[in-house]
Amino acid sequence: MIIDQEMNQKIEAEIPSALATLSESEAERVSILEAREKAFGAYIDRVRNELIFERDKFPYRALLKRDAYSVGCAEIWYYDSPDRERRQEYYVKLEGKPGTLAHNILIFRADLPKYNCHLEIIGDEIKETKHKVYVGLEEQLSSEDEDCAEEMAMLPLVSPLDPEKHFTKAPTYKQEIKYLLQCKGSPYVVQLLGRSEDGLLVFPKFPFSLMQTAVHNRLSDQRIRNIKNWMLNIIDGVAYLHSLGIIHRDLKVENILDAGGDATSTPRLVICDLQCMDASFLPWHEFYAINSGEIGGDCTQSPFSPATDVFALGGVLWQCCFYNSPYSYDVMLANPPPPPFKDIFTACTRELPGDRLTLAELRKMVEALIC
The missing domain is CATH 1.10.287 (Helix Hairpins)
Incomplete structure (x- = not known):
């Protein structure tokens, strides 16, 4: 349990x-x-x-359509039947602090109190509500895509493309291109090589993300040492970004690449995805500030700070230890990694940004681990 x-x-x-x-x-x-x-x-x-x-273990999980977990809240869409022709879709909204029914559902300690109806559960209050259509993050972000043609035209053309050596992606925000150019030559950030003939950003291709490397780590007899080395590498990378005034905002193992080419050895890790428009690991008050409509999407006018990335580093540490994603912020906090990483995780994920470690303090704490 x-x-x-x-x-x-x-x-x-x-x-x-x-x-x-x-x-x-x-x-x-x-x-x-x-x-x-x-x-x-x-x-x-x-x-x-x-x-x-x-x-x-709960019935709705077997009939799940989509779910969206944030921090202290979630939205769930599930079906009442596996029959594609007859099934009905239902919607559930959850929001609650520890000790409430909603929070217990968020951390999978409790089942839905009712099935086959649209529900809103706030704390311990249960009421029926209207259905809500799911709009995924990709759809939300695609509607906000910027015209990056001018920025793309200034990049060198990479041709021919080699699928074994190159990875391509569509440009989304001018800011991402700006940040990538700022990081040119850095060993900590994936390098932007240029543009393709069909208008895509071109990067070197790496075989593993840190998630895949963490999965391989379960077979190692030096798990703790490997995780320590990864965290030191990542902390140095984040410190480099912060020295340029860049807050990543979406640090997670999927956005950290193993540039070593061998998932069984200690890798050199590089950070990718500098879009700065998402936040997978973010405390509830920071999450709601950016999503309340009171603050714009520009990183410079958001509540994000270096402490936001420190919190996310706690999430990265959790993922490295458990070689899995925690599924939600609440599950992560309810299940910290064991020693020797527990105190580091706790210091990273304190609720108030001012109470969290600085990167320098975090590095010192990780470096002091004996393994």
């Missing part, structure tokens, strides 16, 4: 207790660090499986 406060306390004792399970002969051969790695891996694998089971 999903970890509660009692389980969090158990985390603290579980890893050191692994030493007690070793026989004398084994203890002679296995160092303390190796034992900690072993206990860390066993804990992560077990909890990861428990979280997946908790998420998928």
Whole structure:
């Protein structure tokens, strides 16, 4: 089951207790660090499986159409039947703080109180509501695409394209091109090579994202050391962006690429996707500020700050540890990584931006880990 406060306390004792399970002969051969790695891996694998089971056990999950989880809230669309010709679609809105019914549903501790009706659950209040049509993030962002023709014309032409070496994507915002050009020559950011003949941005192609590398890490006997090295690499990359006045706003393992070319070795990581128009890991008050209509979409006029990226680094750390996405902000906070990363995660994900670590403090804390 999903970890509660009692389980969090158990985390603290579980890893050191692994030493007690070793026989004398084994203890002679296995160092303390190796034992900690072993206990860390066993804990992560077990909890990861428990979280997946908790998420998928409720009936609506089997008939899910779409869902959109933010922070402290979610919207869910599900069907009442697998029959494509007869099924009816239903809509559920959730919003609540810890301890409420809505929050328990958000972290998969509780089922929907009613089925086959449109629901709005705010805290513990349940009421029927009207259906809402799903509009995905891609559709929302595509409606905001800017004309980047002038900026594209200034980029060098890359021809011919090699699908083995090049990755292409359509330009979305002028700001993205501006930021990529600012980062020209940086080892921390994916390099913009130019434009294709059909008007696409051209980048070097890397075989793995950090998510794929994190999945491979489950087979390593140095999980903790690898995660530490990744985090130091990413922190340095984010510090570089901040030195240029760039807040990434959407740091996650899918937006970090393994430039080493070998998912079994310690990679050199590069940050990608500098669109700055989304936020996967963001506390509720910052999320609602940017989505309230009171603040525009321009990064310079938003509530985003360096502390926003620090919060997101906590999410990246979670993903690296559990080699999975937490599915929602609330699930992530309810299930922190175990030691030696728990305190780092907690310091990154404090609710108020001013209470979070600076990047310099975060780097020092990660660097101090013995592994």
